Amino acid sequence: MNMKNTLLATALGAGLAMIAAPASAADTQRYLVNLAPGSDAAAVTAVLQSHGVDVVRSFEDANGATLAVNVDMANLPDLVALRAQLPQVTGYGIDVARRTMAIPTPIEDVVVDGETVPWGIQAVDSLGVPYGGGRKVCIIDTGYDLGHPDLQTTRVDGEDEGAGPWDNSDGGGLHYHGTHVAGTIAALGDNGQGVIGVVPGGDLDLHIVRLFDSGGGFVYASDLAGAMEDCAAAGSNVISMSLGGDYSSRLEERVAERLNKKGVLLVAASGNGGSIGGLEPKGDYATFSYPASYDAVMSVAAYDNNLEKAYFSQYTSQVEIAGPGVDVLSTVLNGAYGTASGTSMATPHVSGVAALVWSNHKECSNHQIRNALRESAYDLEAPGYDYYSGWGLVQAQAAMDYLAVNPCKGKKTGAGNH
Ligand SMILES: [Ca+2]
Ligand SMILES: [Ca+2]
Known part of the structure; x- marks a missing residue:
């Protein structure tokens, strides 16, 4: 995990599992954003996209939604502002690799x-x-x-x-x-x-x-x-x-x-x-x-x-x-x-x-x-x-x-x- 990843992980929230998937192409890193049950995933997606975060997919079930997002580490969003706009978010995680x-x-x-x-x-x-x-x-x-x-x-x-x-x-x-x-x-x-x-x-x-x-x-x-x-x-x-x-x-x-x-x-x-x-x-x-x-x-x-x-x-x-x-x-x-x-x-x-x-x-x-x-x-x-x-x-x-x-x-x- 490079310095920017560490910075993002620290900023996004406590309790984040520090199991990093290998860095993918260039400086993009995949994260998971967990939402409370009943949250409007589309609205959260719009906020994330407005901050330059690429929302890859939304998963939804009775326990709430999870958004898979790609973050360009060379162009990190304003995390403090982002967090304040997303009260529906219950936590973040780093994604893991499959081969x-x-x-x-x-x-x-x-x-x-x-x-x-x-x-x-x-x-x-x-x-x-x-x-x-x-x-x-x-x-x-x-x-x-x-x-x-x-x-x-x-x-x-x-x-x-x-x-x-x-x-x-x-x-x-x-x-x-x-x-x-x-x-x-x-x-x-x-x-x-x-x-x-x-x-x-x-x-x-x-x-x-x-x-x-x-x-x-x-x-x-x-x-x-x-x-x-x-x-x-x-x-x-x-x-x-x-x-x-x-x-x-x-x-x-x-x-x-x-x-x-x-x-x-x-x-x-x-x-x-x-x-x-x-x-x-x-x-x-x-x-x-x-x-x-x-x-x-x-x-x-x-x-x-x-x-x-x-x-x-x-x-x-x-x-x-x-x-x-x-x-x-x-x-x-x-x-x-x-x-x-x-x-x-x-x-x-x-x-x-x-x-x-x-x-x-x-x-x-x-x-x-x-x-x-x-x-x-x-x-x-x-x-x-x-x-x-x-x-x-x-x-x-x-x-x-x-x-x-x-x-x-x-x-x-x-x-x-x-
Ligand atoms: Ca044959
Ligand atoms: Ca046996």
């Missing part, structure tokens, strides 16, 4: 002869489960290589969240990450080429939110919270987030809780930091990553093709389920294929299986699908729940079998992770 969750090794192009079923697709046992239609998966990532011969070009739309066009129409600079995630969920099957995804018929609805630019940089938690809202507004049933960061965000958690209550299933990477220290009691010394570690979100661990935990996969009391996340073959840029590792790669296996199973049981709530995935997971590590794999490796056919015996109708289950 994609692949292991940062160079992606290696793999020449695929004919069509290959990646090991992870076999491991989650999805090939025998037909897609029942009517589900939409939102992928918050680096975009989607629209026109890749092994990815659908229909039933996919998206939006630019300031990082560039969602469809890679800005050329080859787009990071491979989002396209790799999309291929695991929905690469086309039976087309004689490339790979095959969890839902391979080209008939899954996809909504792509390009949140990250081509440079592998970070976004703010408020950007991610906004992206989640946009996924829900587009009618998404599942939100797949191969991303995260070390610090929790109350704003982000509130948005996740609200969407979870509205019926959206949220899935995120457990993180690639391994874990430090002991795990007793209840993971107090473990490294949590967010948004995966909110109760409203399924946290996904990464396992390899021997069903051993990836060395990087974070293990905590919030890990809920595991997916294939080492040497995962999928689609990459420019019509190519490549292998990548990370809890980023494990996450879309779970998102895809959730959509696949749910499409056959649309009478189920998001909580009930989540519960079915947990109950039917292939148990790994110590018997029952464990901090490494959660309830175990996600299993599509077993989840179908579970729901055949345990129908959703009239049954209520909780939304916690275990």
Whole structure:
């Protein structure tokens, strides 16, 4: 935090969490402005804008509104005057960073002869489960290589969240990450080429939110919270987030809780930091990553093709389920294929299986699908729940079998992770 940031933080109010996100472009810093319930967010926005503050987004729920604002540190507003004009403001905070969750090794192009079923697709046992239609998966990532011969070009739309066009129409600079995630969920099957995804018929609805630019940089938690809202507004049933960061965000958690209550299933990477220290009691010394570690979100661990935990996969009391996340073959840029590792790669296996199973049981709530995935997971590590794999490796056919015996109708289950 530079001197100007410190000055602003001090001026804006006491009790400010001193967790700084890395400085973004130039001298702009993101802050969160919390308003009392019932406040007129538009009026506060007008005052802030009149002082040269860029109001990026307004979040509103029963607890009041939060404004995400960019402040140009080279042109600080008159903070004393600003504060006097904003009695509705109950507090301020600094926003925190979110990044994609692949292991940062160079992606290696793999020449695929004919069509290959990646090991992870076999491991989650999805090939025998037909897609029942009517589900939409939102992928918050680096975009989607629209026109890749092994990815659908229909039933996919998206939006630019300031990082560039969602469809890679800005050329080859787009990071491979989002396209790799999309291929695991929905690469086309039976087309004689490339790979095959969890839902391979080209008939899954996809909504792509390009949140990250081509440079592998970070976004703010408020950007991610906004992206989640946009996924829900587009009618998404599942939100797949191969991303995260070390610090929790109350704003982000509130948005996740609200969407979870509205019926959206949220899935995120457990993180690639391994874990430090002991795990007793209840993971107090473990490294949590967010948004995966909110109760409203399924946290996904990464396992390899021997069903051993990836060395990087974070293990905590919030890990809920595991997916294939080492040497995962999928689609990459420019019509190519490549292998990548990370809890980023494990996450879309779970998102895809959730959509696949749910499409056959649309009478189920998001909580009930989540519960079915947990109950039917292939148990790994110590018997029952464990901090490494959660309830175990996600299993599509077993989840179908579970729901055949345990129908959703009239049954209520909780939304916690275990
Ligand atoms: Ca294919
Ligand atoms: Ca276990």
